[in-house]
Amino acid sequence: MEIKDRIKEGLSGKIIHWEEKTVRRIYFSVKPEDIYEVVRFLFKDLSLRFSTASGVDTVQGLEILYHFSFDQTGEMFSVRVLIKDKLNPEIQSITPLFPGAEWIEREIWEMLGIKFRGHPNLKRLLLADEWPEGKYPLRRE
Amino acid sequence: MSHKVIVPIGPYHPLQEEPEFFQLYVEGEKVVDIDIIIGYNHRGIEKLSESKHFDQVAFLVERICGICSSSHPYAYVLAVENILGGEHLVVPERALYIRTITNELERIHSHLLWLGLAGHFIGYNTVWMWAWKYREPILDMFEMITGNRNNYAMFKVGGVRRDIRDEDINILKKILDELVPAVDMFKGAVMDDPVIQARLKDVGVLTKQQVIDWCVVGPTARASGLNIDVRRDDPYGAYDRVNWNVIVEKDGDIFAKTVVRILELYECVGIIRQCLDKMPKGSIDADIKDISPGEGIGRVEAPRGECFHYIKSDGTNRPVRHKIRAPSFMNVASDKVSAVGGTISDATLTLAAVDPCYCCTERVAVINKSDNKQILNGWDLIKLSQEKTNKIKESLLK
Numbered sequence: 385m386e387i388k389d390r391i392k393e394g395l396s397g398k399i400i401h402w403e404e405k406t407v408r409r410i411y412f413s414v415k416p417e418d419i420y421e422v423v424r425f426l427f428k429d430l431s432l433r434f435s436t437a438s439g440v441d442t443v444q445g446l447e448i449l450y451h452f453s454f455d456q457t458g459e460m461f462s463v464r465v466l467i468k469d470k471l472n473p474e475i476q477s478i479t480p481l482f483p484g485a486e487w488i489e490r491e492i493w494e495m496l497g498i499k500f501r502g503h504p505n506l507k508r509l510l511l512a513d514e515w516p517e518g519k520y521p522l523r524r525e
Numbered sequence: 526m527s528h529k530v531i532v533p534i535g536p537y538h539p540l541q542e543e544p545e546f547f548q549l550y551v552e553g554e555k556v557v558d559i560d561i562i563i564g565y566n567h568r569g570i571e572k573l574s575e576s577k578h579f580d581q582v583a584f585l586v587e588r589i590c591g592i593c594s595s596s597h598p599y600a601y602v603l604a605v606e607n608i609l610g611g612e613h614l615v616v617p618e619r620a621l622y623i624r625t626i627t628n629e630l631e632r633i634h635s636h637l638l639w640l641g642l643a644g645h646f647i648g649y650n651t652v653w654m655w656a657w658k659y660r661e662p663i664l665d666m667f668e669m670i671t672g673n674r675n676n677y678a679m680f681k682v683g684g685v686r687r688d689i690r691d692e693d694i695n696i697l698k699k700i701l702d703e704l705v706p707a708v709d710m711f712k713g714a715v716m717d718d719p720v721i722q723a724r725l726k727d728v729g730v731l732t733k734q735q736v737i738d739w740c741v742v743g744p745t746a747r748a749s750g751l752n753i754d755v756r757r758d759d760p761y762g763a764y765d766r767v768n769w770n771v772i773v774e775k776d777g778d779i780f781a782k783t784v785v786r787i788l789e790l791y792e793c794v795g796i797i798r799q800c801l802d803k804m805p806k807g808s809i810d811a812d813i814k815d816i817s818p819g820e821g822i823g824r825v826e827a828p829r830g831e832c833f834h835y836i837k838s839d840g841t842n843r844p845v846r847h848k849i850r851a852p853s854f855m856n857v858a859s860d861k862v863s864a865v866g867g868t869i870s871d872a873t874l875t876l877a878a879v880d881p882c883y884c885c886t887e888r889v890a891v892i893n894k895s896d897n898k899q900i901l902n903g904w905d906l907i908k909l910s911q912e913k914t915n916k917i918k919e920s921l922l923k
Contacts, residue, residue, distance in 0.1 A: 406611050433737070435831065438846070458755075459759075460822050484858070487854060509563065
């Protein structure tokens with residue numbers, strides 16, 4: 385069975401929107417509260433490699449894309465979540481699943497102000513110590 | 526009673542391109558824990574990129590790293606071309622080959638640079654001098670092709686900026702021919718030398734499971750048996766049009782990482798030769814005017830691993846969001862497992878084995894925790910490493 389179908393089957397009910405933009409680039413949306421379970425399924429059960437995550441401030445809310453690579457076919461699966469609460473954005477941390485996500489979650493936290501619940505070491509990664517609290521460089525407001 | 530000492534490494538050096546700060550916790554000779562602090566060189570390039578138009582961003586990302594100044598712009602233009610449908614659909618065939626040649630030359634010069642420094646750290650200064658000597662003609666090739674030894678300004682959305690002249694091709698091939706005996710020599714020097722084997726084998730080991738958990742990429746991952754390479758898995762440029770092999774080793778120690786890099790040099794030479802032969806005539810630029818709204822991902826196998834760029838466009842002439850993830854972002858974090866448990870004389874080498882910026886290690890200082898007095902500086906630590914090699918050499922001679 386193709387990896388696309390295995391993902392669709394394993395995450396049935398969780399996928400809100402599925403889009404294959406170009407060859408080997410697939411984007412799908414899930415609810416923020418499902419992210420831990422979705423990442424666990426992709427990383428642990430299907431052995432996808434976590435490439436990175438990227439956050440962006442949009443009109444609807446704060447959006448995070450978790451990019452996973454399936455290296456046997458070169459397909460890139462980007463899981464999209466939208467956090468609508470801009471005043472107090474929070475999402476479950478995926479670092480307890482695998483340590484490779486630690487730095488990128490710290491980066492998103494300091495750049496966009498999204499708090500990762502359950503992150504073992506949520507402190508600044510790139511910004512200077514003198515940077516004021518509560519100012520997020522990649523927010524658009 | 527063991528006496529715990531903190532060894533700070535970094536963060537600044539005039540030669541460094543990426544300052545990093547390592548804090549080693551040491552008991553006697555043994556490294557028991559490590560803190561990695563980065564961000565000293567955070568220049569806000571992702572934010573800056575949002576204020577540049579699509580043509581300018583290529584020049585901006587080229588300056589992220591002095592060594593990967595082909596991988597970053599390449600990954601960026603791939604991301605933009607991904608919005609337009611994909612590189613192979615929009616870019617002329619000849620440009621694909623020129624892009625591939627630039628990308629492989631970069632790998633050769635980066636691997637030779639690493640080899641030289643690794644040699645220096647273990648006290649093989651001849652390896653250092655020779656590796657860098659053979660790197661010079663590669664930079665000359667860059668100058669012939671792109672006009673620059675560094676920051677090549679080659680990549681643009683839809684093609685490349687300069688063509689390779691037909692009369693240069695034979696000279697380029699001759700330089701490559703001269704490189705192969707040098708790589709043979711390095712291969713012999715590393716693989717057959719009992720001292721190097723004693724210094725590098727079973728040192729700084731990363732197991733395959735650790736590589737997966739820490740999401741490590743590039744030669745560091747391939748040395749631990751993880752068979753990944755973006756050039757083959759998600760082909761871009763002309764990599765699917767030429768024959769070459771992905772080098773994978775099993776042991777995960779520094780020796781395996783060295784072997785992977787040395788053997789990759791042969792593959793690079795092979796790829797460039799085939800590209801020079803097969804390169805078709807024709808245009809080198811698709812002359813793209815507008816970038817449609819959308820989002821795209823571009824990834825390139827940089828000398829250190831997968832280099833990832835994500836671009837979101839809203840139809841204007843500037844990106845809305847530009848996410849950049851360099852391979853060292855994943856690889857450096859894995860020092861947390863590879864350096865712990867080793868000895869302090871191996872630490873410089875282990876930290877350098879993932880091929881981060883090396884100059885950081887020259888700023889090493891050992892500080893006694895109780896009175897904060899500096900007892901060893903960076904040069905002392907390299908000397909410590911070199912003395913260990915000398916001791917092994919002497920014991921082998923007896």
